[in-house]
Amino acid sequence: MWLDSLDFNSIALFLVLFILIADYVKNRNPPNYPPGPRALPLLGNFLDFDPKFPHLSFSKLAEIYGNVFSFRFGSAQLVFVCGYKMVKEALVNQADIFVDRPFSPIADRFYSSTGGGLFMSSGEKWKKQRRFALSTLRSFGLGKSTMEQCIREEIEYLQEEIQSHKGEQFRPAGLFNNAVSNITCQLVMGKRFNYSDHRFQTMLRYMAEAFHLEGTMWAQLYVSFTWLMKRLPGPHNRMFEDVVKIHEFISEEVENHKKDLDPSNPRDYIDSFIIEMKNTNLAYCAMDLFLAGTETTATTLQWSLIYLIKHPEVQEKVQEEIDRVIEQNRLPTMADRANLPYTDAVVHEIQRIGNIVPLNGMRMASKDTTLGGYFIPKVQNNSTVVDSEGVHVLAYGLITMVVDFPGKRVCLGEGLAKMELFLFIVGLLQKFLFYVLDGEELRTDGVTGATRVPHPFKVCAKVR
Template identity: 90%
Template sequence: MWLDSLDFNSIALFLVLFILIADYVKNRNPPNYPPGPRALPLLGNFLDFDPKFPHLSFSKLAEIYGNVFSFRFGSAQLVFVCGYKMVKEALVNQADIFVDRPFSPIADRFYSSTGGGLFMSSGEKWKKQRRFALSTLRSFGLGKSTMEQCIREEIEYLQEEIQSHKGEQFRPAGLFNNAVSNITCQLVMGKRFNYSDHRFQTMLRYMAEAFHLEGTMWAQLYVSFTWLMKRLPGPHNRMFEDVVKIHEFISEEVENHKKDLDPSNPRDYIDSFIIEMKNTNLAYCAMDLFLAGTETTATTLQWSLIYLIKHPEVQEKVQEEIDRVIEQNRLPTMADRANLPYTDAVVHEIQRIGNIVPLNGMRMASKDTTLGGYFIPKGTGIMPMLHSVLFDKTEWETPDTFNPGHFLDKDRKFIKTHWKRVCLGEGLAKMELFLFIVGLLQKFLFYVLDGEELRTDGVTGATRVPHPFKVCAKVR
């Protein structure tokens, strides 16, 4: 009996030592690798950050270890890059090295065998699909007056929907998702959906939930311990179920397009993809355009109401400028922006302090390089943390305060900052934000009931969204 116990104890000790040694050997860092918190075997640094506010946790780690530091999720090594100067070094000065995405178990399951959709693919496939998407969307109005007119028409639908509440409280989140998604629908499908369309509403709910879950601890656990999480119940499973539902919705639209397709006269992105690209990645590429084109802009519009209501003096100044330049007898145009410097500054400050993508999409080093004097081996995943750029104390006068003056010079004229993020839909997003915000403030005064307070801490998933809230809108 004593010998059996000794054998069991010996085996258990051997297994523990083996795991510790294997973990050390596997995760041993090369010389001059970025520093970081000490990692636990198997778990890595999971206990070193707050999953509710990961961007704040990583900002604190940057204060300790510097703007380039390492962090382990399970056995997955990641290098965080923080601050305007270092993020620019990675994404601008070394853009050719950090253009690809690292392998993601979540993306691998999302996109099955298609190779990554529009945003998670890499190499030549990514370049080809991005060029095609950009040229095709431009041909159907992206960045043109036809797209501007489409947004202006959607503003009227949105105004009517808000006015139908007759000054009573309503939740703006769903309305903004509808309005912004309809702009993407026009480009991708050649049509818009009514705000009461149940099928469309259901798809938007799936989209919002998937986006949230993708940025939670459950998703990170899936990435770090894929073999185990695949077999366990939990919210991470809903994320994949939601994506399947969204894909089914897009696939139905693709099949409808095929029924009455005219190769000589494509109507939208789906038609063009069927004619020119001829592969099974279409539904996933279209799904990516919806996910990226809806969530970020609609979320920014939510933050715009929160900050304008919390700063009524700013809302009043914007409306005074709008009344002076446009008055209230016509909808805004992009040509008005040059004459609305304060409004333009407010829109940009909302984007900054709204901080809707506090982390970022991961990148991967395509060859050995250095960042901040540290060695970054080929294949290393890096996280250029956007929160650290938007709140960089060396770049902004009052980074933690809502201050439209960040984008105004001494003569109160709008100034462009020298940091820049470029994405496929940047031009469309800027047009939507400006026109929607001006169109809403032109017609309504937004406020909350006495005693209610709007929160600014947000809920962090793949994007940082406001806590659910209600507002009132009074017709001006």
């Protein structure tokens, strides 16, 4: 009996020592690697940040370890880059080195191993898809007066919908998602959807939930312990189910386009892709355009209401400027921006303080380099580990915080988003005075997912 106990204790001790040594060897950092908090075996630094406010946790770590520091999620080793100087160094001065995305177990499952859509693909595939998307979207109005007119028409639909509430409380989140997504829909699908379209509304809800879950602790657990999380129940499974539903919605639109396609007269991005690209990645690229073209701008519009209501004197001053320049007899145009300097400044301040993407998308180093004097190793086969199912798991990566640089992966729709924000905000404030009921307080802490969104809230709108 004593021997059995000794054998068990010896085996347990051996296993513990083996796990500790294996973890140390597998995750050993190279010389002059960026400093960071001490990682626990297997878990890494999961206990060193607040999953509700990760960007604040990482900002505090930057104060301790500097603007280039390391952090471990399970076995995934990341390098965080903070501050204007260092982010510019990584994304602008070393753009060629940090242009590609690392492997992501979540993205791999999202895109069914097709190599990613526009957002997560890398190399020549990404370059080809990006060039095609940019030239095609431009040909259908991106950055042109035709796109501006689409936004102005959508402002009228949005104004009518808000006015239908007759001064009663309503949730603006869904309406903004509708309005903004319709602009992208016209570019990608050649049409808009009514705000009462149940199928479209359902798809937007799937999209919002997927965006939220992708930035939660559940997603981080999936990235760090993929082999285990694949087999466990939890909210992370809904994230993948939502993306499947979104993909099905886009795929239906693709099939509908094929039925009445005229190769000599493409109507939108989907038509052009079918004619020129001829591959199975179409639905995923269209889905990326749809997701990216909706969530960020719609979320910024939500933050705009919150801050304008919390600062009524600013809302009043913006409206005074709008009344003086545009009055009430026409919708705003981009030509008005030069004559609305205060309003334009408020829009930019809302973007800054709203901080909807505090953590940028991850990048990987294509060759050995240095940042802030620290060594950043190239991501290659001998710096990856392989899980039990043969999937390559990122060993070294780079993620940036608070960026607004014209790097190689700058948002395709950046110009469109700026146009939408200015025209929608001016069009709304031209028509309505926004406020909340007495005793109600709007929160500014936000809910962090893939984007940082406001807590659900209701507002009232009085016709001016």
